Amino acid sequence: MTTLTKADFQSAQETRWCPGCGDYSILAAVQGFMPELGIPPERIVFVTGIGCAGRFSYYMNTYGMHAIHGRAPAIATGLAAARDDLSVWIVSGDGDALSIGAGHLVHALRRNVPVKILLFNNRIYGLTKGQASPTSERGKVTKSTPRGKAEAPLDAISLALGAGATFVARAVDRDKQGLPEVLRAAAEHPGAALVEVLQNCPVFNDGSYEHVVGAEKDANRIPLVHGRPIVFGPEGERCVARAADGTLVVADTASTDEADIVVHDAHRADPGLAFQLAQIGDLARGPVPLGVFRSIDAPAWGEGLVAEARAARERVGDAELDALLQAGDTWTVA
Amino acid sequence: MTLVEKPTASRERVVVRFAGDSGDGMQLAGGRFTSATAEIGNDLATLPDFPAEIRAPTGTLAGVSSFQIHFASRDIATPGDRPDLLVAMNPAALRANVGDLQPGGAIIVNEDAFTKRNLLKAGYESNPLEDDTLSAFQVTRVPMTMLCQRAAEAIDGATSRDAQKARNLFALGLVCWMYDRPIDGTERWLNEKFAGTPVVRDVNLAALRAGYNFGDTNELVGPRVQVAPAEDVPPGVYRNVNGTQALALGLVAASIRSGLNLTFAAYPITPASELLHDLARRADLGVRTVQAEDEIAAAGIALGASYGGGLGVTATSGPGMDLKAETIGLAVMLELPLVVVDVQRAGPSTGMPTKTEQSDLLMALYGRHGEAPLPVVAAATPGHCFDAAFEAARIAIRYRTPVILLSDSFLANSSEPWRVPAAADLPRIDPRFASSPDPDTPFLPYARDEHGARPWALPGTPGAQHQIGGLEKADGVGTISYDPANHARMTELRAAKVAGVAVPDVVVDGDDDAELLVIGWGSTAGAIRAGVRRVRERGRNVARAHLHHLNPLPANLGEVLRRYPRVLMPELNTGQLARVLRAEHLVDVRTYSKVEGRPFQAAELEAAILEAIDA
Ligand code: SF4
Numbered sequence: 001m002t003t004l005t006k007a008d009f010q011s012a013q014e015t016r017w018c019p020g021c022g023d024y025s026i027l028a029a030v031q032g033f034m035p036e037l038g039i040p041p042e043r044i045v046f047v048t049g050i051g052c053a054g055r056f057s058y059y060m061n062t063y064g065m066h067a068i069h070g071r072a073p074a075i076a077t078g079l080a081a082a083r084d085d086l087s088v089w090i091v092s093g094d095g096d097a098l099s100i101g102a103g104h105l106v107h108a109l110r111r112n113v114p115v116k117i118l119l120f121n122n123r124i125y126g127l128t129k130g131q132a133s134p135t136s137e138r139g140k141v142t143k144s145t146p147r148g149k150a151e152a153p154l155d156a157i158s159l160a161l162g163a164g165a166t167f168v169a170r171a172v173d174r175d176k177q178g179l180p181e182v183l184r185a186a187a188e189h190p191g192a193a194l195v196e197v198l199q200n201c202p203v204f205n206d207g208s209y210e211h212v213v214g215a216e217k218d219a220n221r222i223p224l225v226h227g228r229p230i231v232f233g234p235e236g237e238r239c240v241a242r243a244a245d246g247t248l249v250v251a252d253t254a255s256t257d258e259a260d261i262v263v264h265d266a267h268r269a270d271p272g273l274a275f276q277l278a279q280i281g282d283l284a285r286g287p288v289p290l291g292v293f294r295s296i297d298a299p300a301w302g303e304g305l306v307a308e309a310r311a312a313r314e315r316v317g318d319a320e321l322d323a324l325l326q327a328g329d330t331w332t333v334a
Numbered sequence: 335m336t337l338v339e340k341p342t343a344s345r346e347r348v349v350v351r352f353a354g355d356s357g358d359g360m361q362l363a364g365g366r367f368t369s370a371t372a373e374i375g376n377d378l379a380t381l382p383d384f385p386a387e388i389r390a391p392t393g394t395l396a397g398v399s400s401f402q403i404h405f406a407s408r409d410i411a412t413p414g415d416r417p418d419l420l421v422a423m424n425p426a427a428l429r430a431n432v433g434d435l436q437p438g439g440a441i442i443v444n445e446d447a448f449t450k451r452n453l454l455k456a457g458y459e460s461n462p463l464e465d466d467t468l469s470a471f472q473v474t475r476v477p478m479t480m481l482c483q484r485a486a487e488a489i490d491g492a493t494s495r496d497a498q499k500a501r502n503l504f505a506l507g508l509v510c511w512m513y514d515r516p517i518d519g520t521e522r523w524l525n526e527k528f529a530g531t532p533v534v535r536d537v538n539l540a541a542l543r544a545g546y547n548f549g550d551t552n553e554l555v556g557p558r559v560q561v562a563p564a565e566d567v568p569p570g571v572y573r574n575v576n577g578t579q580a581l582a583l584g585l586v587a588a589s590i591r592s593g594l595n596l597t598f599a600a601y602p603i604t605p606a607s608e609l610l611h612d613l614a615r616r617a618d619l620g621v622r623t624v625q626a627e628d629e630i631a632a633a634g635i636a637l638g639a640s641y642g643g644g645l646g647v648t649a650t651s652g653p654g655m656d657l658k659a660e661t662i663g664l665a666v667m668l669e670l671p672l673v674v675v676d677v678q679r680a681g682p683s684t685g686m687p688t689k690t691e692q693s694d695l696l697m698a699l700y701g702r703h704g705e706a707p708l709p710v711v712a713a714a715t716p717g718h719c720f721d722a723a724f725e726a727a728r729i730a731i732r733y734r735t736p737v738i739l740l741s742d743s744f745l746a747n748s749s750e751p752w753r754v755p756a757a758a759d760l761p762r763i764d765p766r767f768a769s770s771p772d773p774d775t776p777f778l779p780y781a782r783d784e785h786g787a788r789p790w791a792l793p794g795t796p797g798a799q800h801q802i803g804g805l806e807k808a809d810g811v812g813t814i815s816y817d818p819a820n821h822a823r824m825t826e827l828r829a830a831k832v833a834g835v836a837v838p839d840v841v842v843d844g845d846d847d848a849e850l851l852v853i854g855w856g857s858t859a860g861a862i863r864a865g866v867r868r869v870r871e872r873g874r875n876v877a878r879a880h881l882h883h884l885n886p887l888p889a890n891l892g893e894v895l896r897r898y899p900r901v902l903m904p905e906l907n908t909g910q911l912a913r914v915l916r917a918e919h920l921v922d923v924r925t926y927s928k929v930e931g932r933p934f935q936a937a938e939l940e941a942a943i944l945e946a947i948d949a
Binding site: 011013040041042045047048050058060061062063064065067068071074075076077078080081082083086103104106107302305306308310312313316318319320321322324325326327330331332333 | 369372373375519567568569570571572573574583586587590591593594595597599616617618619620621622624626627628630631633634635636637638639640641642643644646660661664668754755756757758793794795796797798799800801802803804805813814
């Protein structure tokens with residue numbers, strides 16, 4: 001078999017996102033990393049929801065279904081119920097996955113359906129032209145919240161952990177190194193993987209992630225590496241430490257006892273640490289933990305059931321059907 | 335050991351209703367009586383009626399559960415209008431059911447249950463067994479509780495509670511004697527069912543035999559009524575099925591005859607949940623069931639499975655249909671197979687969840703935004719649910735379209751003898767999956783075959799990668815298109831495909847010069863047949879037809895409707911299909927409507943038809 005290249009994953013359809021949209025960076029990263037999987041394009045499926053992110057499926061030269069608002073996890077679950085020989089990806093946005101489709105997201109995660117969910121979080125409704133989304137920060141002024149958004153934002157990572165997700169990660173659209181790394185880890189995970197991608201919408205929420213992509217990015221990215229102490233900043237001058245009362249705090253590395261610096265453990269069964277990490281930092285201002293929060297081994301949903309059904313299909317014929325139809329009390333009229 | 339040979343009478347048909355508290359085991363008694371009746375070769379139809387509350391207070395009217403069976407020496411069409419015999423296990427059961435009884439009908443009561451407390455709970459101020467409340471009926475008082483206790487006395491380890499709980503078997507034994515039904519089948523069944531608990535088994539067997547012998551020896555009961563086996567029954571292997579069982583079998587049969595694994599996704603809802611329970615036991619036949627997080631997900635999961643090359647089916651009842659509408663619309667646009675089963679119940683909103691109605695028809699036909707036509711199939715009898723399910727799946731696969739299959743609460747729960755088809759006689763359904771295109775020819779996901787269906791190219795097929803979705807697609811190539819002329823053309827192509835679904839002509843039972851055509855659809859088939867038969871017995875010339883395909887309608891329907899001076903359509907709604915037929919064919923179709931949560935009775939249709947003829 002010839003080796004695959006990025007071009008093998010690029011469809012002929014013209015991309016229609018606004019110029020400068022973070023979605024372009026994510027698309028390039030996905031198309032660029034896909035050849036590494038060694039899976040031919042026809043065995044990959046993208047199921048997407050509604051919103052700017054929903055267009056993603058049209059731009060991949062794989063199988064794709066641009067579904068309905070919020071329902072991609074349900075449809076992908078059905079695909080996974082019928083097939084075990086495909087790599088199934090969901091692309092969704094913050095409105096799609098966390099508002100109208102939040103219920104489906106939660107259940108796909110708690111079932112551990114073998115799908116990879118990319119949640120593009122631009123903290124705004126883009127396609128409908130600029131309303132507040134569930135992840136918009138409190139006080140955000142938008143067309144639908146002229147006096148500032150009154151509600152607290154919803155955190156995708158915390159929600160996923162609460163749903164019992166077995167793989168939870170976060171990356172940034174323009175992070176050319178970090179994003180593919182996280183995608184790779186997600187692809188290798190056998191169950192449901194949720195990847196939140198912080199994505200800039202230059203039209204309706206420009207600069208919302210400037211702190212993690214601009215000049216200050218090193219000060220604002222908290223890299224989570226399994227087994228490593230969590231330190232960050234250009235010189236590693238800051239860290240995540242455990243305070244005396246058990247909470248996690250951002251501290252100066254120099255003035256913190258080494259033993260108090262938290263060592264990341266993405267593989268522990270207890271999601272407590274991952275949840276605490278999700279709570280530190282500030283998505284809207286930084287610093288922001290990035291990388292894999294949690295990745296644990298757990299049986300994927302319906303493991304073996306597709307194979308069982310396939311075996312039944314090959315085995316079962318008219319004789320078995322006749323036996324089923326004539327089961328129970330029967331009588332014969334001559 | 336018959337002491338005195340009792341007189342016997344013979345009847346063409348009989349309706350029996352077992353009624354008791356929901357804990358009294360009436361469904362079980364009815365089910366076993368049905369098996370015994372099927373065994374002697376009567377035609378039959380049954381209808382259970384359960385309380386809406388799961389645990390209604392014992393002894394109250396709300397807690398009454400009943401089971402009705404109609405059996406005859408000729409073919410019958412309905413579970414019967416009015417019982418000839420009512421078995422009432424307590425005062426509440428008597429009170430809730432006595433109004434339905436045939437004048438002069440027979441009542442058997444468990445007189446031990448007519449205590450002061452139970453009478454009060456049922457709302458009786460005085461004991462109806464002791465005043466003249468029941469003077470129009472022949473009442474037989476049987477101390478069933480006491481007789482069960484006595485029957486259990488000889489059994490080691492039997493408690494008085496065991497004996498109490500066997501009252502339903504006593505009643506069953508007695509009614510079996512009265513109508514000359516064998517009890518050995520029930521004995522075998524008890525032996526099997528309670529093999530692990532010999533005391534319970536023996537108490538039940540003793541109660542069953544005590545009931546049977548009570549009929550034989552007690553002069554209160556009699557005469558014995560015989561109903562001869564039905565004649566003119568087509569030869570074959572038969573079993574008794576309710577609509578739920580038949581529908582599930584039809585889906586499995588379509589799965590096996592198409593070679594597609596069935597993925598059935600549903601969210602619990604009354605009365606459709608029974609389908610999920612039934613199919614959940616068929617994993618050995620390649621069936622995958624998913625209990626979804628909600629109705630929307632259930633539809634999405636079924637559609638996702640179809641996308642992957644399975645037979646995706648979802649089932650629900652009224653309120654769930656509202657929620658599935660968006661996904662059904664997507665399936666219209668994607669042009670993928672999907673079967674949506676709607677076991678209709680009385681609405682709107684939660685309505686009367688355990689009661690029947692045909693009021694989702696217009697929603698099935700039109701309940702989506704945009705121009706979104708799809709085929710609609712309706713099941714007519716419990717057994718016909720098998721054919722309707724098979725047909726819905728066949729159309730969905732053949733034409734790559736969502737199909738709505740309408741059943742209802744009455745069909746789901748009622749049962750009839752069903753001639754079991756041979757698997758090999760069922761048509762093969764060829765899914766005709768698309769294969770890889772030549773390397774130099776582009777794959778056209780919206781090309782169309784002779785039926786207007788597009789290719790079903792499964793993920794995994796090399797070279798046929800394509801992207802589908804809810805956005806309008808360009809004819810043939812399938813890319814996103816906002817072109818006005820293309821949208822008009824695609825709208826037309828989707829409609830033409832559905833309009834072109836091959837549907838058999840409607841068959842008329844009756845003469846071309848009949849005074850009136852009675853036309854129906856769905857579960858009213860039996861009642862209409864019985865009503866028409868009664869009118870004909872009065873010498874009137876009435877024709878009858880029944881629709882199984884509601885979209886598209888049979889091609890000869892307009893001609894059939896215009897053939898008769900009068901057309902009457904009985905529906906368990908306010909006239910939904912009549913409205914469609916009037917619009918489609920400009921024929922003055924009159925409605926006979928009922929929305930009481932209950933099926934039609936033969937007698938009311940007889941009256942309605944007579945009135946319509948002379949109107
Ligand atoms: S509206 Fe925002 S998110 Fe949508 S395409 Fe334009 S820039 Fe991207």
